[in-house]
Amino acid sequence: MTGVGTQDSGDQPLLAASAISKRYGSLLANDAIDLAIRPGEIHALLGENGAGKSTLVKILYGLIAPDSGQIIWQGAPLVLSGPAEARHHGIAMVFQHFSLFDTLSVVENVALALPPEPVAALSERVYRVSREYGLDLEPGREVWRLSVGERQRIEIVRCLMQNPKLLILDEPTSVLSPTETSGLFRTLEAIRGEGRSVLYISHKLEEVRVLCRSATVLRHGRKVASCDPSRESAASLARMMVGEDIHDVQVKPHRGDGAERLGVRQLNLASPDPHGTSLVDVSFSVRAGEIVGIAGVAGNGQDELFSALSGEVSSLPETVCIDGQAVGAKGIVARRELGAAFIPEERLGHGAAPGFTLSENVLVSQHGKQGFVRRGVLDRAALRDCLAAIRQRFDVRAGEIDPPARALSGGNLQKFIVGRDIMGAPRLVIVAQPTWGVDAGAAAFLRQSLVDLAEQSGAVLVISQDLDELFELSDRIAVLSRGRLSPALPRGQQTRESIGLMMGEAMREVAHAPHA
Template identity: 55%
Template sequence: MTLESASAPPGRTGEPLLDVRGVSKRFGAVTAVDDVTFSIRAGERHALLGENGAGKSTVVKMIYGSLQPTAGGFAWRGEPVSIASPAAARAMGVGMVHQHFSVFEALTVAENVALALPREPMAALARRIREVSASYGLAIDPERSMHALSVGEKQRVEIIRCLLQQPKLLIMDEPTSVLTPQEAEALFVVLRRLSDEGCAVLYISHRLEEVRALCSAATILRRGSVVARCDPREMTARALAEAMIGAGVGAVERTPAPAPGPVRLALRGLTLPASDPFGMALRDVSLEARGGEVLAVAGVAGEGQSELFAALSGEARSAASMVEIDGRPAGALGPTARRLLGAAFAPEERNGHAAVGEMRLSENLALSHHAVAGLARGGALGRLLGGWIDWRAARAWSARVREAFDVRGGGEDPQARSLSGGNLQKFVIGREILREPGVLVVNQPTWGVDAGAAAAIRTALVRLARAGAAVVVVSQDLDEIFEIADRIAVMRRGALAPAAPTAEMTAERLGVLMGGADAAEAAA
C-alpha cells in the first residue's frame, strides 16, 4: 500500500484554492474533527473519504460556513479567511449540494433557485435556469413544483442553483447515493466539465470505485483525523477501504444458493392507492420469495419501496389474498398476526420506526416480539390486555441479540437512542433474525452503517436464508444487492419488474430497469 505521508504533495498541478489548516471541531466533550489539514487546487476533483462518523460532514459544513471551527482556520487562494455563514461561503465562491437536499418542497424550482441568489426578476431567472440546464444537459422546468420532482431532478435543481452562482469550489455530499448508475454517469460528465472549466470539486462518497474513476486526489479521514492523502487512481478500492477503516475489511460470507425451496412469501397482484399525496401507489405487484433465497428489491428512492414494505409488514392492509405467508392469506392481517404466521420485519428508519429511541433495548424487543417470543403470560385477564410482559425473558432475549450480533455500548440495558447507528441497526436486524422467522423482510438493512457492521448484517441475512427462510431485502445500494441477492426485482413507479437471477444482471441492465425509458434514452 503506497499512501503519501501527511505533508508530501502528490505531484498535483493547479493553484491552491482552499487550504484547510489544522481545523478542529468539538461538540461538548466530543471531538468530531481533530486538527484536519488538506488543500484543494483550482480545477481539481478532490475526494474526502471516511466511514460514517469519521467527520466528513462536519468538515464540509465548516467549509460551507454552517458550522464554525473550534480551532484552526481556512485560507482562500492563500489569504486567511473566516467563513462566518453559508452566505459568506457563497460570496467567496463555494457552492454545496447537500446529501439531504436543502430544498423547499412547497416552492417551485425557480423560487428554490431564487432564494440562493441576489435579487433578480423571476422571468429573467427562469430564462437563466433554462440556459444553464440546456448547456449542462440538466433538464428541468423552472415552473414545476419541487414536491412533484424525482430525487434525481431535485439534485439537478441543487446543482443548477450552485452553477448560477459561478462557484470556484463545488462541494458534493454523497451525490450518487440516490441516483441510478446512468444518472450518476451523467453527473460525472457535468463534474468533469466543471473542473475542466476551472471549478474545483470536493467530492464526498463512500463508493470507492466512483472516487477512483472521478477524482485525482483524496484525503482520508478516520475518527476525525486525516490518516492518509493519496491519488485514488493509483490505489485499489480495497486499499482505500482499508485506509478508511484502519483494518482489513471482512468479506461477506456467501454460500451458493441451494435448490429453490417452497414459496414462503407471495404477493399476488397487490394494488394499493397512495395513502399520501407525495407517496406512490402500488400497481399490480406480484412476487414469490422461496425458502433458501435472498430476494432483493432494487430501485432509486421513492419509487414505492416504503409502500411495498408497509404492505408486506401489515402496516398497510390489502385484500386478504394479495399477500400470502407460507400459503396462508395475510393481506388483511396486522403486523402481529403476520408475525404469528412466522414472518418478521425490520423497517428502514431505525430511530422512530424500527425502534423507539427513548425506550430500553429490552422494551424495544418486547414491542416487536411480545406475541411471538413467549414473552406474554397470564390468564384470561392477561390475554385481554395482550398478555403480561415477562420482562425477565425480554431482557434475556435482548442480551442474546446483543451477544450474537455484537451490539456494543451503553451498559446493561441501554436506551435505543444511546447506541450508535450501526449498533442499533445490528440490534433491530438481529432481533428479527434470532427469532428464526420463516420470512424476513428488511428495508435498507445497512443504510448509514459502517463497513464492518454492514458485512456482519449481510452475512447474517444470507445465513438465515440458507437455513430455509425467504429473505426479502429492499435496498438502494447496488453493491449490497450484488453482494447478497440470489434474485433481483426492480421497483419503479409503484410497479415491480419480474425478478431475475443475479447472475443474469449487470449494473447497466439494472440501471436501465431502475430509470425506465428515460435512462435507456440517456444511455443510447
C-alpha cells in the same frame, strides 16, 4: 452554468484547513486535521463512519466552529459565521440528510437558497438545469410526494444553481442509478474544467477511483493518509480507511426451495400522487433461505411497493401474504407480529424518529417482540441491554450512551436501524437501500448480516439501485420499471448490463415525457 474564470494561483490551494480540531465531550471528532483543495480539483474525503468527515465539512461550511485551527480561503484566513457567509464566498454543500421543506414545491425549495426571482422564470431554470445535468425534476411538485432519489436531485440542482467555487458533496450518488451517476460525473468534470473545485465524500470506492485524483483519508478523527485514488485499488483505499483488510461477503449457495415467506399476487396500487407511480399487476415471492433483489431507478414505484409490503398502505387482503396469511388489509404492527421487519431507505423520519433517543426508537419498533413492556411497566434495564447489544454488534458509534437519532452520522444511524431489526430475529426482512451512506467495512458487515439471516431460513427482499450490491447478495433479481415488475430470474441468468439497460429504459422514457 457560468464559469468562475481562470485563476493564476500557482500552487495556492483554493481552500486549506490547518490543524482543525473539534471536541464533543470526551469524543475528539477532529484531531488537528490538515486538508488542501486546489482550483479545478475533485478531491475525495474518505473515512469509515465516525471518522470525522461530517464534522470537518460542517466546519468548512460554517455550520459549526472549530475549537482550534484555521481555514484559509484563496490565500487569506477565513472565519465563517454561518452557511450564508460560506455561500457568499462561493462554498456550497449538498448534505447526506436532506434539508428540504416537505410541504413546499421543488421550485420553492430552490428559491430559498437563491436571490429573489420570479417563480415562472426560476421554474424554467430549474427545469432546464435539472435536465442538462440528467437530474430530472418537475418544479411544481411538492417535496412530500417525491422519492428519496428525487429529493436528492433537488439538493444537487439547488447547489449547482448557486454557481459555487467549491462544491461539497456528501454521498451524492447513494440513491442514484448507474445512468444518473454517469450523468453526475459528467457534470462534475465540466465543473472541474471551469476551474471550480469539488470536495467529494463517498463510500463507493470504485467511483472515487474513477472521478478523483487526490484524496485525504481520515480514521478516528485523524488524517492518516493522502493519495491519488486512481493509483490505488478499492481494497487498498478501504484498508487505509479501516486500518485492516475488508473481507468479502461469504455467500453460500441458497436453495430457495423453502417455505414461501412472502407472496405478492397481482398487486395493483394507485398512487395518491398524480405524478407518482402506480403499481400494476406486481407478483413475486420470497422463500425461506432466499434473497430476492429488486433493481430500479428512483421514482419507478419503489416507495409505493415498500409501503404496500410494510402495511403503511392497504391493498386487497390476498395480494400480500406473509407465511401464508393474507395481510394486504392489515397494518404494520400485525405484519411485525408475524415476524416481518421493514427497513426503509429514508432513515430520519421513516426508519427512526429524529428526536427520539436510540432506546426509544428500539421500543417503538420492537416492543411486541422483545417484551419490554410487562404488565404495563417498561423494563428499562432490558431496553438498555438491548441497545447496548445493538451498538456493540453493529459498531454504532456516538458520543453519548443513548443519544437522539438525529445526533448520529448517516452511516451510524443506518447501522443502528438495520441492527435493531435484525437482532429482533425476524423471519422476513424487507429492506430498501441497506448500505446507503455506510463505509466499506460496515457495508460488508450489513450485507453479511442479511446473508446470515437467509442462511438461517430467513427470507430477505432487497430493494436497491446498487447493482453491485444486488449481484453480490441476491439469488434472484427483478427490475421495477414504471410500476411493473419483471420476472425475478436467477442471478446467473442476468448481467449488470442487462439489468442496467432495463433501468435505463425507464429513465429515457421519463426524460422524454412532455413537460407540463
